Amino acid sequence: MTDARRPESAGWAERVRASFGRQSIMEHLGAELRTVEPGYCEIRLPFKPELAQQHGFFHGGVVGVIADSAGGYAGFSLMPADASVLPVEYKLNLLSPADGELLIARGTVLKPGRTLVVSRADVAVLKNGSERICATMLQTLMTLHGRSDGPGNRSRSTTEEQP
Amino acid sequence: MTDARRPESAGWAERVRASFGRQSIMEHLGAELRTVEPGYCEIRLPFKPELAQQHGFFHGGVVGVIADSAGGYAGFSLMPADASVLPVEYKLNLLSPADGELLIARGTVLKPGRTLVVSRADVAVLKNGSERICATMLQTLMTLHGRSDGPGNRSRSTTEEQP
Amino acid sequence: MTDARRPESAGWAERVRASFGRQSIMEHLGAELRTVEPGYCEIRLPFKPELAQQHGFFHGGVVGVIADSAGGYAGFSLMPADASVLPVEYKLNLLSPADGELLIARGTVLKPGRTLVVSRADVAVLKNGSERICATMLQTLMTLHGRSDGPGNRSRSTTEEQP
């Protein structure tokens, strides 16, 4: 799993940041896009009470949201300039309680491809200065060629994208 | 997949509603617990711009949050009064764009068990009055016996719950 | 999940049966393609000691093999005549022991699409004349256009299929 990762085109980092900036859910949750490298993306989410499940930890679904985004933008960083990324599916194992002050999701491309990209994301929770893995995710993404991820471009779905 | 579903104890509907009420993320997103029956749960989430991904549809992770909750509370409805529900893992296929004014997640228990429960959830999006399936989820839950889902009870994780 | 299912081209049933016949693992295990309809496929596998795990039941991996095939051929039945089907990913929950004399895997297309197809399969085990669900699977398939599933056609992978 150590293929070289090189972005297909210049401007990939700006495209990732611009797309993230258009995901209003990220601002609503308070998530921050920290690092983007070719085939890698790190997203951070500080705890606030609005993100909790019934025991006061980060909700498992919220863990899924940032894992999904970290893996998705890891994939998007390798796509051509005129493409959008569409999530096809993901699966998440919750390994320990997301009990802490900060979630850190690190997404990595396992396998790039022209149409499909497979990513993994690990999510750690930071508590009193030490990190602990709380979830791991495996994900399939689709490249939509010829549909750039612009603000006015409402892409269609993974299974119906073509006429 | 047609086992009779009967709750293990009285008060199950109240326990589901009380637990849902303690998940502050649900209020933050605007989700509503609509129907609870033994082994079944329906959650609704009206669209608002804060829930969007970069193309203005419901974010795929948000679809996951309510699918996860609908399946989880379907399972919790069958658990004993002194138990908590812990999510172990879930996997979600995004079938079509979550483009509409309302998400409806319907969770159903596929297989109850003393320790583990398997649920499925289908998520539909309502647009101009007609429903369309946008995602389907398969999920594993764990019953934590002897740890009621009360407000002061911070349950531990699925893989470390025991001493 | 009730879209009409119509095959894209004549000869779909013959193509499914011919492809199944080329999967030598099916003969090695003893699996039989029972029913093929547009978007539906049923595969049966009688028990023999060679298929067992350590407790004498059908091995969970064997349950996965026929679930994967039933879902895959359900999808293939809807694909054009010049296409191959490639498995992208699948996830399987084992719901009860596969203890019995016959496995029956029933695959159904949940969502057809030009490039990607999502299928579900349920696997039942027959014991003393009564059926019981032992597993359920969710699966993503890819249509490889322009590469018919012929005997001399060694298709490439899902993530590298294109130049």
Place this chain on the structure above:
Amino acid sequence: MTDARRPESAGWAERVRASFGRQSIMEHLGAELRTVEPGYCEIRLPFKPELAQQHGFFHGGVVGVIADSAGGYAGFSLMPADASVLPVEYKLNLLSPADGELLIARGTVLKPGRTLVVSRADVAVLKNGSERICATMLQTLMTLHGRSDGPGNRSRSTTEEQP
């Protein structure tokens, strides 16, 4: 994901090998248990025509069988002497064609727990002396305490194991 891995009891390697030896499907396929360490297991499977899908590669389901076993025995190696391992669920991404002369599945425990264990397995295919990743799997296992994995012990299922 670097917790120390120590087996709970002496004799773990013998128990893993004995259990593998009782899985007659492994002999039927031709799989060999190569390495067992605490929390790690490697299984190898040489190609033979009986294992092929319709294009002459290893069948995706066969890749799943040995991934499932490698992850499962990685988990079993850490369980107490009086316990059995039960597979709960697994999910597999097929990353590239399993085209080669040998499959190598390497299972690793991501998260041990008293009741549940989460494993990962990567499967490589060896062709002309060089390895290439063809699949990755994420898996949940259950520890059945008090039911040793002996020859006469027909364990029950993950969701019904308890009275």
